[in-house]
Amino acid sequence: MFAAIHATPGDSENLLRLAQEFSPQVEKTAADTVALDADGLERIHGLPQQIAGALARRAVERGLQASVAIAANLDTAVHAARGFAGVNVIPYGDEAKYLGSLPLTLLGPTPEMQETLERWGIRRFRDLAALPELGLAERLGPEGLHLHKLARGAGDRPLVPIREPLHFEEEAELDYPLELLEPLMFVLARLLSDLRARLVSHGLATNALRLRLKLENRGEHTRTLRFPVPMLDTKAFLKLFDLDLGAHPPPSPVVKVWLEAEPAKPRAAQTGLFIPISPEPEKLELTLARLKSLVGDGNVGSPELLDTHRPGAFEMRRHGDAEMRRHGDTAMPMRAIRPPRTARVQMASGQPVHVQADGVRGHVISSAGPWRTSGDWWTHDPWARDEWDVALSDGALYRIYSERGRWFVEGSYD
């Protein structure tokens, strides 16, 4: 059973909301017409007449001038709603009789078809329905047959429901404010489980989870977890939130929780015998989160060299985000000392003879230098220094440099 509502144009959004109040399966047939699946509504409203009456009353309450029709098939309901004013219920089997008086323009024929039918003197549904099916097929083809079927009220088109944009959000209002993370994790576990079930039912995974916590002091605490690949592992999500909230706890007790998932198509990967091993993305994400909680956020990642000649210039990127770059420059295998250690260097005849710094002390046995380098003089952070490579009596090889009259040990060669 289908219901159709036809209203004055310009109220299409209002009309849609009206239909959605009655059924989740709603089709927007035209700007001024919506149809809905009315099966099951008899349990709430009663007979079809009562369903149609309820629809009409609600339309009036919403300020719509609407005509309502209920029929056994979708096309009949739509044509009746568009053709007759008020409330109409078309009994099953009598569709052709009820629709007979409607003008053919309601069927929306092509201009050529309309002209042909006009010339034949066929202007109403009943005129077309009375024509023999075989003769009509010979003269007007499939389109003529389709119109004939609609005119008889025998359409069998399924309803094409509007797909609302998918929104995956769960929320939980707490009975009392939660101060500790552990009970909050229980709440999150339930929300994550519900979200996962909804994602699975749509054949989706998620690549970002957004957690919003309403706090007792009326503030909000928001955390977002982003994943390099779409994931569906509830245990991993929970552990990641545990680690994240452990590092960034809410400043006040929590009274309400919202959890939103960004849907994404699940990862499809083909494995092979000869593909080198690599960490599973889900496991790696968890390992990275654990490492970050252990050594700090900025201390885990892949290094990326910066496009500069400044010694030791690099930045940490999230592992997997670093760009593929090839470096052809030769550089020495050096162990860096961060930050460079301040040193006292004795000079003789313009060459270093003794170096002393924290953990580094010795006479210079051999040296090479100075190598003068400078750069970034066009910025607010220029650098210029004289570098020396020295072999000290402690047995190690170091790189030392002087900058603005001060000496530093930059690292050792190894």
Next chain:
Amino acid sequence: MAAVALGRDFEFKVVRPEVCPTGIAEVDALAGGLPQGCLTEIYGPASSGRTSLMLAAMAQSTGSENVCALVDASDAFDPASAAAAGVQLERLLWVRCGGNAEHALKAADLLVQGGGFGLVVMDLADTPAIAARRISMTSWFRLRRAVEHTPTVLLVVEQQPHAKTCASLTLEMRREQVSWPGAPDAPSCARLLRGMRVHVDRRKPVPAIAASFESRW
């Protein structure tokens, strides 16, 4: 006859682990490569070529499209040197522990447990010997147990060997000579540090054998 047959059935077989090349032919000839699923120790004093060998192994591993992890206890890793040595930095996960050996140990454990890495390096080369000695044998056993039966190579770089029986391969490094091209009496501005000759002793498994390689730049 039956006793002989029974003895044959229970014949002790040594299963040799698969190995990954270090990227230095002399060391590969000496040690056969770095064994997978085992703990390998490289030790020696400062400027003895430990980092050169470590970077060569990392370059070899990342070059084979493996993902490597470096647990850097003293934040001494120099990305520019690594890139020049052929390490593909985008395949490297670098964990900086800021001088905390305990964090380094935990991070290495997490990485080995996480699995999927071709090479996990724990760099304790600048960790003071006193701090390194505090790492209990239980921790070393735990690491060895974690890496067992995995295709991961666990490499530990340090000043002194500490893993004892947990290490399957132990290499001692020392510098033989430094190459300073130019006349010995030439001023230092006319000289250039070009490289060094490194001596490697295989201490474990016995018998001990030695090799040398040139680390040049």
